[in-house]
Amino acid sequence: MQHASPWLLAGLLGAWPLAPLAQAAAPMTLEERLAALEARASAAEMRASAAERQAQAIALELQRLKGERPDLSASSPAAQAATLAPALDARLAQVEARQEALEKLGRSETKNPSKLTDGFSFNGYARSGLLINEELSGGRGGPYVTPAGSVGGAVGRLGNEDDTYMRIDLSKEAYAQNGTRSKFTVSIADGVESSNDWTAEESSLNVRQAFAALDHIAAFKGNPMLENATLWAGKRYDRDTFDIHWLDSDVVYLAGTGGGIYDVQLGDNWRSNFSLMGRDYGDFSASGGDADVESYILTANQFFAEDRWQWMVNAIGSNKNESRSNAAGLTPAESGVHSMLAYHQKDFFGREGFFKTALLYGQGLGAEVKNLGSDGELLDDARALRLALYGQTPLARGWRIGPSLLAEQSRDRYVDGDDYRWLTLNLRLAKEISSNFEMVYEMSWQTMDLNPKGYRQRNAVDGDFWKLTVAPTFKPDMGDFFTRPELRVFASLMDWSSDLDNYSTSDAFGEEGFQAGGLWQFGVQMETWF
Template sequence: MHTVTLKKPLAIAIAAAGFTLAGTANAQSSDLEQRLAELEARIAAAEQRADAAEQRAELAEQQAEEGLSQEEVEERLAKVERQASGEEGFSFNVYARSGLLIDEDGKSAEGGPYLTPAGSQGGAVGRLGNEPDTYAEAIFNYRMRFDNGAKARYTTMIADGTTTSNDWTADESNLNVRQVYAEFSDLPSFTGAFENTAIWAGKRFDRDNFDIHWLDSDIVFLAGTGAGIYDMQLADSWKSNLSLYGRSFANYPVDREDPGLTGDTDNLILTSNNYFGNWQWMLSGMSAADNDDRFNDLRTESRSVRTLVEDEDTGEMVEVEVPLSDEVVSEGEKAADTGFHTMVAYHGDSFFGLGEGNFKAAVLHGQGLGAEVKGLGSDGNLTDDATSTRVGLYGTTYVAPKWRVAPALLAETSEDRYVDGDQYDWATLNVRLANELTQNFEMQYEASYQWMDLDPQGFDGRTAVEGDYTKFTIAPTFKPQVGGFWQRPEIRLFASWSDWDEELNDYSADDAFGSDEFTGSQWTFGVQTEVWF
């Protein structure tokens, strides 16, 4: 096969060009970096063309040997070219993180973006040097293209997460199939407003979810099992998506006299997601039949009495404890069975209009079941009167040739959430800074501050608190190639210091704050890898 040997001179010539450019890179401007990126793209395309050419030559030989018709050869060549371009065939994507988070005593430390009292309401803090877990997502895709031009994709995602450091974690793992769906596009019978649409069904994360990566918090997260259609062209500058997702609520108490009696239902979420240029307007309605039978905070305590009984062996009177039926100490309120949610967002192609980069900003509001404004439809304990308003924004830019910065803000106010008169207010400000020192090494820094004023009115045994949380992290980071906030994989070493007001330790017996040796002024150290492709 002569085609195989032709690839070697091509690779040598490209490599030589790359080394020549690399030798002068430090003396060039960012324009050279762009040219290098373009060269890399051309190299990848050339390799794909070479692979396709090799397979075409093999088919030509096969045609000569087996007497294939020209039509058969053309059909198989077209399939080879589609696979080479990525339009058909199998692909594999990954997100993963794993590391150690160790305290000053050399033991595993508490951590995670949601470790503060506000975390139970979605109040995340900076994640750098603050994650104690191993979490992995494996995404398997298979793409097909049909003779009439229609395309299909089948996707499965498997995910697992654990906080143990052991290699065998079957007893602690949360292995789960998080997505299973099929999506069809380029359907030739779809015309007019539906000409460029894609339809789907199954269990999935919505395609248009977006997040603040440095807080490990979605700005909006729509997911579940259902069906939908993307990219309806309703006008020249108006695209729209429509979806119906279902989420299950199960095993919630419905009878005050019999706390063991439980119910279940599905929260159905109908969403219209609309785009006008850089603007996005999202509108959702929710319905969960019979969820209003739920008591959202039904808690009981064991009761007993001490009494005298005659000992069968000795005949003497002895005191024994006799259990009684459990006493209901709290029943909470009846939950909502409907909800409303809306979001207005702007997806900017500059750094807040101040320079090169990007930014995203969103305002979200919800009522009833929609008062969980990030994870739509995921909280079945919300009351009819629950209301929440959240603001989220972030941006990325270079402030100097080797310095980049990413500020982020996330804040929410919520009331009557679970109990009449409760109030949850919090705000997080986070800044990630990175200094690219070599092609393979950078220093990352993160400062995170959160203020919270939480008055749960006794819900779930929690007490009212107000205070601040602060965290600083320094993280020497190694990469195959630095450049931009989205370049992975990377390996980080880190040291973090965090502190918070003492009052926050009293919020809940179930959260991290106030637990043994975790009461404030904490140093943590560790190492972590993060990968995506």
């Protein structure tokens, strides 16, 4: 079979209807739609300008293939093909009109985004479960259930949570014409211990975050120090906060309302975050006072060597804090300092996984070393030192291990001469059974020596707490501790020194059915994040 020449193919392609193409489904982004339309318009213009030449070429080629002499009469193929030119012109006009309409729509969408899904993201965390004691009554628990929990001493959370907690993060991004990206985020959280389906009366629904941020800032382009920086303002928790998941305890937690700048590049391997956040102390329980006592936290957070090393420095001030008394009737501090040195190891001592180490120190208002600036009852002489270790790695075929350690010593917190010492060791193990099922084990031990000197009617105690949990678990996939959701059933055995039952009349230890001597608790729980 004789093949048609390129001129014939070009002519046939040139005569292909354009209107259906112009009405094809639009790409996802406005920039891609406009680029595609511009390309179509350019191609149509080229076809229109060559239409007459192509029509003549078609006629000549058809005559040649038929072995006939060219017929250029009014009814010839050449004359008929020549009529394509006006049609192409009309179609080109349609394309141009459609392009102009889309450009107008694009300018409108930039100013007033009309599609909720453009730049929209939905993230969150949730857990919910049932905790039952050995007497088939409501269980008690929580990561801060022990006396040491009153000063931040967390214990293992697996098989030890009796609440429903959720947080959802909603974000909307948009790009300005100069390339600057803006992002608004709102986070809503709620936590209840009731097992009922309707818990409005017990709810603690709260807006945890409401802030806006700008990055890819056009005005910063070409400035090596600022071109990757992010500006933000509003209510939020710090982006680079990190925690020990097994204990449900942040290593350091910076949150409040204010503003700052992230990722200022001060050197080749040195980036910095700077922020100013405010918090309200409100009224102390032992005095009336004004409700406008605020603290301000000025933070410099430095990252070195590809973010392996982190050095955080915080200065905390609250000028009106000394005008009131804390719960012990003493004058609290009006300032404080805090610092953290952390190392984020990207492997587990040469093995797959990770390991994090942090040493924290604070004095005055900075002696609350985890929740920065959140405790307004601390004294000027308060001092605290905390050590945190945390990691995870594959242990053997089908096994994973996640050890952690959290320890703190603090003095002169709320009363001159008070002394709080505690240490928690935690180990989580997981054994894969099938592609969706694993056995999870957690062992926790905490030792404490607490002498509150009568603060809030608390008594000095010295003793240990331990917990063992077994949790058959279903999840979507294996191979990672942090794949969620997880659906668990569990059994936990807990015991502690009898002396700890005497710490306080307002905590769980020592209550009927929750006393030293050993007890079992059972339950089922869901946990997810995305």
